[in-house]
Amino acid sequence: MRFWQQALEIARVDLTVEQRVGSTLRITLPFAVVALIVFPLALGLQLGVVSAIGIGVYWALGILFGMQVALRQSATDSRDRRDLHTLLGVDPAARFAGRVISGGVLMIGFLLVLLGAMTVLFDPSLPEGVWPVLLLSTLLVAIGLTELATLAGEVTSGLSNRTVLASLIVAPLALPLIIGASQSVGALERDTSILPWILLLIASDLALAVAGVGLAQPLEEATR
Amino acid sequence: MTRVRVLMSLAAVAVGIGLWFALTAPPDALQGEYARLLGIHPPSMWVAFLAFGVTAFGSIMWLIKKTERWDRLASASVEVGVIFTAIGLFTGMVWGQAVWGTPWDWQDPRLMSTLVMFFVYLGYIALRNAVDDPIVRARRSAILGAIAVVQVPLVYFSVNLFRTLHQTQSIRPDGSTMPDEMLLAMGVNMVAFTILYVALVVARIDVAKVEAENATEGAVAGEAVRPPRLNEVEDV
Amino acid sequence: MSGGRETRRVEPVALFDRAGVSLGGRPVLRGVDLSLAPGEVVGISGPNGSGKTTLIRTAATLTSPDHGSVTVLGRDSRDRDLLTTRRSIGLIGHSPGLIGELTLGENLDHVARLAGIERVRVGRALDVVGLSEVAGRRADASSFGMRRRVEIARLLLTKPRLLLLDEAASGLDEAARQLIDALVESVCARGGACIVASHDQAHLEGLCTRLASLSGGSLEEATA
Numbered sequence: 001m002r003f004w005q006q007a008l009e010i011a012r013v014d015l016t017v018e019q020r021v022g023s024t025l026r027i028t029l030p031f032a033v034v035a036l037i038v039f040p041l042a043l044g045l046q047l048g049v050v051s052a053i054g055i056g057v058y059w060a061l062g063i064l065f066g067m068q069v070a071l072r073q074s075a076t077d078s079r080d081r082r083d084l085h086t087l088l089g090v091d092p093a094a095r096f097a098g099r100v101i102s103g104g105v106l107m108i109g110f111l112l113v114l115l116g117a118m119t120v121l122f123d124p125s126l127p128e129g130v131w132p133v134l135l136l137s138t139l140l141v142a143i144g145l146t147e148l149a150t151l152a153g154e155v156t157s158g159l160s161n162r163t164v165l166a167s168l169i170v171a172p173l174a175l176p177l178i179i180g181a182s183q184s185v186g187a188l189e190r191d192t193s194i195l196p197w198i199l200l201l202i203a204s205d206l207a208l209a210v211a212g213v214g215l216a217q218p219l220e221e222a223t224r
Numbered sequence: 225m226t227r228v229r230v231l232m233s234l235a236a237v238a239v240g241i242g243l244w245f246a247l248t249a250p251p252d253a254l255q256g257e258y259a260r261l262l263g264i265h266p267p268s269m270w271v272a273f274l275a276f277g278v279t280a281f282g283s284i285m286w287l288i289k290k291t292e293r294w295d296r297l298a299s300a301s302v303e304v305g306v307i308f309t310a311i312g313l314f315t316g317m318v319w320g321q322a323v324w325g326t327p328w329d330w331q332d333p334r335l336m337s338t339l340v341m342f343f344v345y346l347g348y349i350a351l352r353n354a355v356d357d358p359i360v361r362a363r364r365s366a367i368l369g370a371i372a373v374v375q376v377p378l379v380y381f382s383v384n385l386f387r388t389l390h391q392t393q394s395i396r397p398d399g400s401t402m403p404d405e406m407l408l409a410m411g412v413n414m415v416a417f418t419i420l421y422v423a424l425v426v427a428r429i430d431v432a433k434v435e436a437e438n439a440t441e442g443a444v445a446g447e448a449v450r451p452p453r454l455n456e457v458e459d460v
Numbered sequence: 461m462s463g464g465r466e467t468r469r470v471e472p473v474a475l476f477d478r479a480g481v482s483l484g485g486r487p488v489l490r491g492v493d494l495s496l497a498p499g500e501v502v503g504i505s506g507p508n509g510s511g512k513t514t515l516i517r518t519a520a521t522l523t524s525p526d527h528g529s530v531t532v533l534g535r536d537s538r539d540r541d542l543l544t545t546r547r548s549i550g551l552i553g554h555s556p557g558l559i560g561e562l563t564l565g566e567n568l569d570h571v572a573r574l575a576g577i578e579r580v581r582v583g584r585a586l587d588v589v590g591l592s593e594v595a596g597r598r599a600d601a602s603s604f605g606m607r608r609r610v611e612i613a614r615l616l617l618t619k620p621r622l623l624l625l626d627e628a629a630s631g632l633d634e635a636a637r638q639l640i641d642a643l644v645e646s647v648c649a650r651g652g653a654c655i656v657a658s659h660d661q662a663h664l665e666g667l668c669t670r671l672a673s674l675s676g677g678s679l680e681e682a683t684a
Contacts, residue, residue, distance in 0.1 A: 002576065009573045017561040080557030083522055088575045088618070089547040151371055155364050159354045168350060169368065172343035173375040175336070176382040183386060200382050204375075211374045215367050217540075218287055222363035224522055357484045436485065 003094045010090075010098025015105060024069050024106050032065040032110070033117045040121070047123075054124030055134075059181050062111050062138075063145060067170050069110050070103045070149030071163050079158065082223060092216035096150060100212065103146040111138045127188040137184045140201035144177045145170075147208035154219045176204045228430060231423035238416030242267075242409055249405030258322040261315050263409040267417035268312035269338060274421065275305025276341050276376070279348075283369025286362055292436070293429075295362035298369055299352060300428035304421055306345040309338060333383035340379045344372045358436065471534060472496050473622050473653035474519050476679075480527035481514055488514045490677035491528065496622075501644055501654040503664030506674035512657035513554070515674065516626045519655055520551050533621060547575070550620030550647075552628040552640075556607040560600030564591055564610050567599055571614050585613040589639060605636050612639055621652035628656070629663060641667055 018024060039057050040050045077085070085095060115138060118124065152166040159165060180201040187194040246263025282298030316335065317327035329335055348368055355361040476494040480487060488511045496502055506512050517523040518530055521537040530537040535545045558567045565586060572579050586592045589609040599607055608628070615623065623644060629637045644654050644667060658664055664671060671682040 005576070006574055009570065013559065013562065013570050016566075017559060020561045078555075078557060080553055080555055081559070083517075083520070083551065083553065084557040084571075085574070086522060087520065087546050087549050087551055088571065089543045090574050091543075148371075148375075151367075155368050155371075156351065156354070159351075161354060165347065165350055165354060168343065169347040172340040172347075173372065173379070175340055176375070176378040179382040179386055196385055200378075200385060204378050204382075207374045207378060211371055215287075215370060218363060219367055222360060222367060 003091055003097070006090050006094035007097040007101060010095055011101035011105075014099065014102035018072070018102070018106060022106075023072050024110060028065055028068050028072070029110055029113055032061050032114055035061050035065070036114070036117055036121055050122050051125050054118055054122030055126070055185050056182060057122065058115055058118040059141075059178060062114055062141065063174055063178055064171070065114075066107055066110060066142070066145050067149050067167050067174075068163070069107050070146045071153045071166050071170075072106075076153065076157060076162070079224070082220070086220065086224070092220035093213045095220075096154075096212045096216045099150045100143070100146050100209075103150055104143050107142040107146050108139060111142055127185070130185060130188055133184050133188060133194055136198065137181045137201060140198070140205055141177050141181045144201065144205040144208055145174060147205065147212055148173055148177075151208070151212055151215070151219075154223060157223045176200055180204065228423060228427045231419065231426060235416060235420035235423045238419050239413065242413035242416045245405055245409035245412055249409055252406065255323050258319055259406055260409075261319045262406050263413050265312060265315040265319055266410055267413040268308045268315060269334070270414055271417045271421045272305055272309040272312050272338055272341065274418065275301045275308060276345075276372075278425075279305065279345075279369050280373040283366040284373070286366040287370060292358075292362070295358075295366065296429045296432045297425070299348075299365060300425045300432065302345050302348050303428055304424045306342065306349065308417070308421065309342045309345060313338060313342060331383065331387040333380045333387065336383040337376055337380040341372075341376060344368075344376065348372075470497055472531070473498055473500075473533060474655070475531040476515075476518075476525075476528070477531070478528035479518065479525040479530050480677075481511075481518055481523055482526050483514065483523075487677055489518070489525075489674075489679075492677075492679045494672070494679060496653045496655065498651045498653055499648045500670060501648060501656060501668045503668035503671045504655060504657040504674060504679070505659065505661060505664060505671070506657075510674040511677055512674055513626055515679070516551070516553075516624045516655060516657050519622070520549050520624050521546060522551075547618070548621040549624065550615040550618055550622070551624045551626070552608070552611050552615070553626050556599075556604075556611050558599040558607050558610060561598065563596050563598050564602055564606060565595030567610055568595075568613055568617070572617060575618060577617050581617055582613075585616045588616060589613045590635070604631050605633055608632055609636060609639065612636075612643055615643055616646075619650070620647060621650070623647045623652060623654040625654065625656045625658075627658055629658065629660065637663070 036057065039053070040047075043049050043053075115134065149166065149170050152169040153162070155169065156162045156166045180197045184194045184197040184201070187197055242263055246260045249260070251257050252259035278301040279298045282294045282301060286294035286298060313335075320329065321327040348365060351368055352361050352365050355364060472495045474494070474496040476492045479489060479492045481489040492515065494502065504512050504515060514523060518525060518537065519532065521530075521532055521542050524530075524538050533545050533548055535542060558564075559570070562570065565582070568582050568586060569579060571577075572582050583592065586595050589612050591606060591609050591613065594602070594606065597606070599610070608631075625640065625644075629640055632640070644656070647654055656664060656668060672679050673682065674680075
């Protein structure tokens with residue numbers, strides 16, 4: 001129980017700080033929506049093409065900008081704070097879980113808003129029954145991406161070029177998430193089973209959760 | 225350094241023999257002269273995966289044992305591995321363009337895994353360069369190595385799944401038209417490149433040991449801070 | 461002859477046994493021997509860069525020795541599971557590890573939740589340190605002295621057995637300094653011990669039961 005109490009407390013404070021001064025709603029989200037607008041203009045407003053690539057653009061921007069949500073400055077701890085957590089007996093795995101919870105909440109909100117904006121701006125051609133699949137894969141991508149970015153953020157914490165370096169680490173390793181997410185909708189278009197893709201996303205999320213919890217202690221020692 | 229010289233000499237001889245076979249074999253009926261890349265591309269890709277595996281192993285062993293040699297092994301393997309990965313990717317693109325008409329196959333799980341590995345290597349090297357403290361550097365690198373062990377197989381699996389369920393097959397060169405000399409060249413260079421990899425890793429580890437020894441010379445912290453020259457303050 | 465009385469061996473609160481610590485590959489502490497009995501307050505002085513902070517962090521089990529050993533509250537500092545030991549260690553470092561976007565009261569409340577301390581004690585602790593009127597002020601809008609007092613309040617809540625102060629009184633007014641002295645006395649009265657690192661020789665002489673200095677990485681105790 002103590003584990004979850006600590007994790008939820010860390011998540012609660014993270015979200016409080018984000019709500020007061022955070023960059024997700026004020027900066028990252030508007031920037032991502034601006035990036036959405038760039039695509040149709042760059043394609044010369046060929047609306048047929050824009051409509052066809054809408055979902056793909058959503059996933060691409062969701063992953064790239066979503067990373068920045070998880071790597072936000074407000075989720076980083078100074079050395080003094082880390083020392084304090086260590087001396088208070090905060091379980092490193094609980095800290096990882098707490099960060100993933102708060103990051104996941106922000107990520108889900110971010111992706112849902114981005115999805116809405118994309119739907120309005122791109123008028124994508126969507127297969128029947130797509131919305132439950134889109135929402136489920138959005139949820140799973142949010143969890144996996146948050147886990148991966150939290151790990152990368154911890155590995156690079158305290159380094160001067162942390163955000164860029166962490167993004168370099170996250171981007172290639174997020175490939176299973178991109179494939180699983182895009183193909184879950186693609187499967188609907190091809191009238192094939194979405195199950196393998198959803199299972200791929202679930203497997204990725206679980207593997208990263210295990211890695212995060214398993215590596216929490218060495219990560220804490222590495223960043224002292 | 226003797227063992228490095230022996231290994232390098234062995235590697236030079238083996239690679240020389242392999243390249244000789246590759247260059248003197250008759251051209252392939254389908255692929256023409258491009259088939260000679262069999263002497264470089266598959267061995268490079270083999271070493272790329274070997275290097276990644278060794279890095280992953282070294283990272284996990286460091287997390288368990290916390291001894292320097294595992295960190296040196298992991299980091300040396302990455303540095304050598306990134307070179308072979310780049311060679312493998314480049315020769316693969318040249319070969320692909322010549323044989324398939326496209327330099328890249330998005331549905332090839334090995335290609336995609338190799339590309340991901342390449343960027344993981346670059347991230348690993350960038351991470352090491354950003355940290356001065358050797359223990360902190362070893363620890364963070366080992367954790368990244370361990371994370372990659374979890375994710376890269378998933379990359380392979382996900383691309384393989386993509387290819388399987390899409391049921392579109394890339395055109396592959398028919399190996400049965402390969403002259404035996406070419407297959408021999410590939411086989412010899414598999415061994416030769418492996419010896420070269422080992423030689424380069426051992427050499428890099430030796431250099432890392434010397435770098436570590438040089439870094440620990442110098443005054444104890446505190447002794448390096450001299451008392452200020454108070455009577456010279458006005459002269460600045 | 462002892463006359464039949466048993467001599468009870470008192471376990472030291474902290475014990476450095478020929479401890480050597482390197483940072484960045486360079487030796488910072490060399491062969492440090494220090495035994496801290498219950499009720500003792502050891503003052504450590506030394507020039508900048510002499511290793512005072514490293515010694516404090518090593519005693520806090522935040523840094524492990526490369527040579528020799530450090531035993532804190534009966535546990536080797538290199539043991540894997542130091543959760544219980546660390547909860548009995550209190551540290552005031554160079555800068556307060558507060559979350560700037562939270563108020564002073566929220567910061568203390570956060571600590572209480574993480575450490576599983578009854579939150580009703582938070583108000584009392586703020587009152588004792590003189591911050592109850594300003595508990596609603598954000599930490600990043602508060603003075604250094606106020607943020608230090610929150611740290612002291614934290615230690616009143618956690619009641620450590622080993623108290624480590626690293627330039628804790630620097631930049632504080634007289635009232636806050638007296639608060640720190642009272643905290644030290646309180647820890648010692650409960651059978652704990654303290655290490656105080658400071659440049660302020662006068663303060664050390666007034667507060668400590670023993671004095672030592674760091675030079676060239678070695679610790680030398682002052683003769684009486």
